[in-house]
Amino acid sequence: MPKFPEYDACTSILVGKKASVDGSTMIGRNEDCKATWPKHFVVHPHKEYKEKPVFKAQENAFTMELPTVRGKYTATPEWTNKEGLFEEEGINEYGVAMSATESAYSNSYVLGFDPLVEDGISEASVVTVVLPYVKTAREGVKRLGDIVSKYGSSESNGILFSDQDEVWYFEIGSGHQWVAMRIPDDCYAVVSNRLAIQDIDFDDPDNFMWSEDIIDFVRKNHLNNSNNGSFNFREIFGTRNESDLYYNNPRVWYGQRMFNPEVKQDPESYDLPFVRKPSRLISVQDAKDFLASHYQGTQFDPVGKGSHEDKTRYRPISLAKAQESHVLQIRPNLPIEVGGIHWLSMGVAAQSVFVPFFAGIKDTPLEYKIGKLTYEPKSAYWIFKLAGVLLDPHYNTFVDVVGDVQEKLNIYFQQKINEADIKANDLAPQEVSDFVTKISNECAEYAMDSYRHLSYELISKSTDFSKLNYNTDENL
Incomplete structure (x- = not known):
């Protein structure tokens, strides 16, 4: 090529x-x-x-x-x-x-x-x-x-x-x-x-x-x-x-x-x-x-x-x-x-x-306003990026684990949007911005928390993939 x-x-x-x-x-x-x-x-x-x-x-x-x-x-x-x-x-x-x-x-x-x-x-x-x-x-x-x-x-x-x-x-x-x-x-x-x-x-x-x-x-x-x-x-x-x-x-x-x-x-x-x-x-x-x-x-x-x-x-x-x-x-x-x-x-x-x-x-959210070239655990960019980095070496093994988290979040997001659509109708114009800021931040916080736990899970599951691994006798 x-x-x-x-x-x-x-x-x-x-x-x-x-x-x-x-x-x-x-x-x-x-x-x-x-x-x-x-x-x-x-x-x-x-x-x-x-x-x-x-x-x-x-x-x-x-x-x-x-x-x-x-x-x-x-x-x-x-x-x-x-x-x-x-x-x-x-x-x-x-x-x-x-x-x-x-x-x-x-x-x-x-x-x-x-x-x-x-x-x-x-x-x-x-x-x-x-x-x-x-x-x-x-x-x-x-x-x-x-x-x-x-x-x-x-x-x-x-x-x-x-x-x-x-x-x-x-x-x-x-x-x-x-x-x-x-x-x-x-x-x-x-x-x-x-x-x-x-x-x-x-x-x-x-x-x-x-x-x-x-x-x-x-x-x-x-x-x-x-x-x-x-x-x-x-x-x-x-x-x-x-x-x-x-x-x-x-x-x-x-x-x-x-x-x-x-x-x-x-x-x-x-x-x-x-x-x-x-x-x-x-x-x-x-x-x-x-x-x-x-x-x-x-x-x-x-x-x-x-x-x-x-x-x-x-x-x-x-x-x-x-x-x-x-x-x-x-x-x-x-x-x-x-x-x-x-x-x-x-x-x-x-x-x-x-x-x-x-x-x-x-x-x-503050996490979306920070993050530099070196990994920062509090940065939203790095929270989501880390999960991708951990997925990459074992993509086909872990892709369904990531997919389950994505599906759970998509369902949650739609429920929050439904909630906002209904409740915003009853709010005065000056109250709407505060309300949708709250709902958006709840979505972001839930997503970041879910991806933090996803990374913890991927780290734990990755420990058995070391090149130095060997099928040892558990009785020894």
């Missing part, structure tokens, strides 16, 4: 409200970076300034003025800000969810005409300068588009937006060129480090948005190789190289296999569609299961029963380099404080658990 660069970027899922079982919109992503790279989880309060504050990036010279009103929002920053904030995802007080970014790669020919901008906006800054200042998903697309057009982008990226009604996917194809597409209400999309959006309908601004001069840019530089007059963003700006065969395309294939098992496709195909209508409605558990998947049920599962060649052929969706995974669910017919849920899994989703935090929370 060919050798490829050691990429470690993310996998995303987007689900329209009519494609979900309960009318929720959902966006989710695995944030993949390094096998050890702790994340925190925080709430930034609503804040108002007398003068416009100035944002200055840590990772480059990107600088811009911000509005005087910053809405409250949740975020998952890095354990260190030396290379930038990397707040990654959250839900704001206005009911907008955002996840950034799905790293992508533009082809060198396009970049020759509009190169990436060294001091443009980057993944490390994008949530911080967009999410607190928008009141709809569509506004989020417009704000980010205006920033990319004005300041340029230092990376090719995909960004996910949602609110109670709409789900949008935004892609940066070069230094200043971008498009965005509304996911049809009855469809879903999975994305895996390739530019994904296909045909753009410039006569349909309700469902597509784009950089102002993108048509002229493509025409002037003779970038569109279509012979039927279409404008396929993926083909014009994206890649079609050998690493896509093994690193990117199979993850999309597996996601579509989960939600459209009746469709037979080649896992290495370059032409898998961006959006599909699922054969059955998708639940939030389905979205979480996708992000926790690793080709189960196929010969490509790295912890399955296939040949060594098959098990190492494709890059899995959930892998050891995940820092955190999330699903941002916005449920219908509920105030955002209760209807929005920031499902957060610290560490590797396949080994961890998605803990629900309501969008109306005022704060997060």
Whole structure:
């Protein structure tokens, strides 16, 4: 098999409200970076300034003025800000969810005409300068588009937006060129480090948005190789190289296999569609299961029963380099404080658990705000990560033990959500935030306590696997 660069970027899922079982919109992503790279989880309060504050990036010279009103929002920053904030995802007080970014790669020919901008906006800054200042998903697309057009982008990226009604996917194809597409209400999309959006309908601004001069840019530089007059963003700006065969395309294939098992496709195909209508409605558990998947049920599962060649052929969706995974669910017919849920899994989703935090929370548990590069037993990241580290050497022996804990927690979480939905109706608006903070913290505490005891059990069960072991006579 060919050798490829050691990429470690993310996998995303987007689900329209009519494609979900309960009318929720959902966006989710695995944030993949390094096998050890702790994340925190925080709430930034609503804040108002007398003068416009100035944002200055840590990772480059990107600088811009911000509005005087910053809405409250949740975020998952890095354990260190030396290379930038990397707040990654959250839900704001206005009911907008955002996840950034799905790293992508533009082809060198396009970049020759509009190169990436060294001091443009980057993944490390994008949530911080967009999410607190928008009141709809569509506004989020417009704000980010205006920033990319004005300041340029230092990376090719995909960004996910949602609110109670709409789900949008935004892609940066070069230094200043971008498009965005509304996911049809009855469809879903999975994305895996390739530019994904296909045909753009410039006569349909309700469902597509784009950089102002993108048509002229493509025409002037003779970038569109279509012979039927279409404008396929993926083909014009994206890649079609050998690493896509093994690193990117199979993850999309597996996601579509989960939600459209009746469709037979080649896992290495370059032409898998961006959006599909699922054969059955998708639940939030389905979205979480996708992000926790690793080709189960196929010969490509790295912890399955296939040949060594098959098990190492494709890059899995959930892998050891995940820092955190999330699903941002916005449920219908509920105030955002209760209807929005920031499902957060610290560490590797396949080994961890998605803990629900309501969008109306005022704060997060202390354990979620601490944790550095060296193991800290009180850090939420390390509590969940430790169980995964103990599972790894004996995966097939202990995976059911971990699965039992995950199932127990998922049942508990749903019961707590049911409780919140009922009781929140009887509370005054000023009481709701305190209540959902309490419920969210109870979920987090129960999850952390369960995983502490899981680690104790895995340590105890592992003691008999020493290489220095021997079948001794117990009578001696």
